Amino acid sequence: MKHSLRSATAAVALLIAGTQAASAAEQISVLHWWTSGGESKAIRVLRDDMSKQGYGWNDFAVAGGSGTAAMTALKTQVISGNAPSAAQIKGPLIQDWADQGVLVTIDPSATDWKSHLPAPIDSDVKSGGHYVAVPFSVHRINWLWINKADLDKVGGTPPATWAEFFALADKFRAAGITPVAHGGQPWQDMTIWETVVLSQGADFYRKALVDLDQKTLTSPQMVQVFETVQKIRTYFDKSYHGRDWNLATAMVISGSGGMQFMGDWAKGEFANANKKADVDFVCAPAPGTSNAYTYTADAFVFFKQNGKKDATPGQLAMAKTIMSPDFQEQFSLNKGSIPVRLDVSMDKFDACAKKSRADEQATIKSGGFFPSLAFGELQSPVTAGAITDVVTNFMNSNEDAKEGVRKLAAAAKVK
Ligand code: BGC
Numbered sequence: 001m002k003h004s005l006r007s008a009t010a011a012v013a014l015l016i017a018g019t020q021a022a023s024a025a026e027q028i029s030v031l032h033w034w035t036s037g038g039e040s041k042a043i044r045v046l047r048d049d050m051s052k053q054g055y056g057w058n059d060f061a062v063a064g065g066s067g068t069a070a071m072t073a074l075k076t077q078v079i080s081g082n083a084p085s086a087a088q089i090k091g092p093l094i095q096d097w098a099d100q101g102v103l104v105t106i107d108p109s110a111t112d113w114k115s116h117l118p119a120p121i122d123s124d125v126k127s128g129g130h131y132v133a134v135p136f137s138v139h140r141i142n143w144l145w146i147n148k149a150d151l152d153k154v155g156g157t158p159p160a161t162w163a164e165f166f167a168l169a170d171k172f173r174a175a176g177i178t179p180v181a182h183g184g185q186p187w188q189d190m191t192i193w194e195t196v197v198l199s200q201g202a203d204f205y206r207k208a209l210v211d212l213d214q215k216t217l218t219s220p221q222m223v224q225v226f227e228t229v230q231k232i233r234t235y236f237d238k239s240y241h242g243r244d245w246n247l248a249t250a251m252v253i254s255g256s257g258g259m260q261f262m263g264d265w266a267k268g269e270f271a272n273a274n275k276k277a278d279v280d281f282v283c284a285p286a287p288g289t290s291n292a293y294t295y296t297a298d299a300f301v302f303f304k305q306n307g308k309k310d311a312t313p314g315q316l317a318m319a320k321t322i323m324s325p326d327f328q329e330q331f332s333l334n335k336g337s338i339p340v341r342l343d344v345s346m347d348k349f350d351a352c353a354k355k356s357r358a359d360e361q362a363t364i365k366s367g368g369f370f371p372s373l374a375f376g377e378l379q380s381p382v383t384a385g386a387i388t389d390v391v392t393n394f395m396n397s398n399e400d401a402k403e404g405v406r407k408l409a410a411a412a413k414v415k
Helices: 002-024 037-052 065-079 092-099 117-124 148-153 162-174 186-196 202-210 218-232 243-253 265-272 311-324 325-333 351-366 381-395 401-410
Strands: 027-032 055-059 086-091 133-140 145-146 179-180 257-261 281-285 293-302 369-371
Touching: 027 065, 037 055, 037 265, 037 311, 037 325, 037 369, 065 086, 065 186, 086 092, 092 179, 092 243, 092 293, 092 381, 117 133, 117 293, 117 401, 133 311, 133 325, 133 351, 145 148, 145 243, 145 265, 148 281, 162 179, 162 257, 186 202, 186 381, 202 369, 218 381, 218 401, 243 257, 243 265, 243 369, 265 325, 293 311, 293 351, 311 325, 311 401, 351 369
Parallel strands: 027 055, 027 086, 179 257, 293 369
Antiparallel strands: 086 293, 133 293, 145 257, 145 281
């Protein structure tokens, strides 16, 4: 009797403790733009991991590839005093938010990160020597995705030069396939333009887009870039305006579109549709860019909660989880990226990811590893925005290439 009373009391005590823990469970609000099939699967890995650790999740997913709409929503939330616990941010924007004094440092979770991260990314996620962001993965931008059945049908091979590319595009057109699946949104236009800039060589990309060197920006080679972009445009279908990137990828998945220029989150869509690299689709560095690598590295920053200067337990746990080797592997397998952590084995990854890792390492050594301008990794939002306007206007008008170059040079001066 005594014994059963004691165990009943213990059970009640346990129940109370359990309820208290549950009611005290920290809710983490998360703002991000991962809403396509592959993207949602990838972010679900994090949500599940956090839930296993007892944390709640308030999802603020803001649709819109490349996060333009998400960044506007974030500003509104912060200004109105409702900053999320975590938000997807990258590149120079991380510093901008840190400078506003609204972020917490996650140093306690980042004890050994430096030795596991590519140096340029390690410095991107720090401010004043403290970690203020946690990186997820590395996405390579300069990829061309090709439907394998279409490629075989026209007897083609992945193009290594622009001449080969246009020859293949002609074959696709002759076979009734839309040669280039594209979504006419500014950031997707920029993806193509930036990739063509990269195809002029690592030095050219550095001078033009890193240094914003006026001589390079106004060179005959830059006129050629605009002319190439103009020619690529003639291979889009009629309904490309405003199309979301994942719908363009869906065209390549189904074979109605032959090729797409896109970062490797496109591979997340192929994977989500059970399509396999080298069987259903081919990945190839965009023409002329096999020795170079443009990247974007997604990261989360953590905002001060309730005016407190330190990170909450949930924020620290999330930062630690994101950089854990298991999460890094699972996330990238779904997302199409490669783990940002260099010590994660690539055994479970497909040939495209393995190539991405090898090229990442090779280009870091050769000096051909560049932050992407199109994805907010390189210049201030103001300068990048001015260049994006020029590129997108050019791609949606019949402007002369020389006029495009003239406007580009002016936009590069906008600070
Ligand atoms: C992000 C990717 C995302 C893509 C499309 C990019 O800015 O880095 O993670 O999949 O936008 O939404």
